[in-house]
Amino acid sequence: MSPMWKVRAIRGATTAENNSLEAMREAISELMIEIEARNQLDYDDVISVIFTATPDLDAAFPAAIARERPHWANVPLLDLQQMKVEGSLEHCIRVLIYFNTTKPANEIYHPYLRKAQNLRPDWSLAQFSRY
Template structure:
């Protein structure tokens, strides 16, 4: 079994789309007792400056948003732009 949101994220340009599976199903190896929260925010910030918080074992839900990748994105977002 696999979560439907995990399949959707594999589509082109869907990797930064917040997705929740609203009816949780049993998937072997998935987290137990995980509370998911989705907050919508309107901001002028570009996508590269938005960082999502995954606490404790929930970090395994999005390994593609690892600390190393966030650090790389943060460095790119704050580096001076050349004119």
């Protein structure tokens, strides 16, 4: 019996040190490397990617930075601005990747890096114990 294909999503987030192209490139590259390595992504199976950034990050489009990476040039990427909520995490970049997979949901790795670890501490701790 062949495995059943499903559309699933990878969530993740990170923070940039400041509002500069260099800081955003460093944070996004680190996040994408973590997603790619831990989920063994086949780029042909990626449907689309949505990035959000908090309003205090306007030095670059996260999707443009991701598109610089190998294999991402032909993937549909979209940037949105994260809602401004009083007291929320600053300089935050989030990602949502839709892809086709045979993996069950509990085998998908959702990285929350840097100060964004505080957004989902339950995932950060549970996922490290699996690897």
